[in-house]
Amino acid sequence: MNILKQTLLVSCITFLAATNTALAQDANDPHAGHNMAKADTVETETNETKTPEATDKPWSMADKYWGAEAMAKARAHEIETMGGLKTSFIIADRLETQITDGEDTFIWDAQGWYGTDTNKLWIKTEGKYSFADNAIDDAEIQALWSRPIARFWDVQAGLRYDFEPKGRTHLVLGVQGLAPYWFEVDAAAFLSNKGDLTSSVEAEYDFFLNQRLILQPRGSLKFSAQDIPELGIGAGFTKLNMGLRLRYEFKRELAPYIGASWQRSLGETAQIVRAGGGTPDKVKLVIGVRAWY
Secondary structure (H helix, E strand, O other): OHHHHHHHHHHHHHHHHHHHHHHHHHHHOOOOOOOHHHHHHHHHHHHHHOOHHHHHOOOHHHHHHHOHHHHHHHHHHHHHHHHHOOEEEEEEEEEEEEEOOOOOEEEEEEEEEEEOOOOEEEEEEEEEEEOOOOEEEEEEEEEEEEEEEEOOEEEEEEEEEEEEOOOEEEEEEEEEEEEOOOEEEEEEEEEEOOOOEEEEEEEEOOEEOOOOEEEEEEEEEEEEOOOEHHHOEOOEEEEEEEEEEEEEOOEOOEEEEEEEEEEEEOHHHHHHHHHOOOOOEEEEEEEEEEEEO
């Protein structure tokens, strides 16, 4: 029995000594208690993801797997569809009859574009047909190159040709886009082949009374840097046009409307109109349709 007691006592002392030594080593080892195999794996993966090639070209792994040529084609397709895709849009903003005493007219105002997000070809046309004279009094068409210069704004440059009155071609430089609070603005300056410098600015806004009924105030102001006697235009501000139209969108692409338009000749142009026996101030009833594709 004494031998057995001595054996157990020696075993306990040996075990306690070994445990104390292990605890002392753990206290000095920063990796004690960790799975070193897992740590080595994480360290290896981290070092691989920080290689210069992966940092500089995050797509390099796809190149290695699929091949650089195949991935170059895929990226070119993605760039085209996400930013280089060519699209088109056409809108007849105003196709309307303006009714007033003895001077009923039909007005058209349409535009459209074709191109990418950064480069577009814009075509704009507007004009006036007089029912009393059974003739087109005013008509023009513009072909413009358009490119964004800021968020919601494009600069546009190109040519304008007047069908009526005939004989004038203009250089065009302008901007078009959305002003704060979503006012649509179109402003341009025109230099004719006869040296006449004119400009115009148009703005409109859509009040959504509900999802289909929209009230649209619209205004335009024209300016001439000089007298143009053959066109009945004086220097300075020449014409102000303010309108209010209420449209109902049976479909987003098709909306009839009704409204009123106030037109006034200004400054020297108003004097020319009076001298010719005309009225510089007119109010007209408007009935028309707005359509886009």
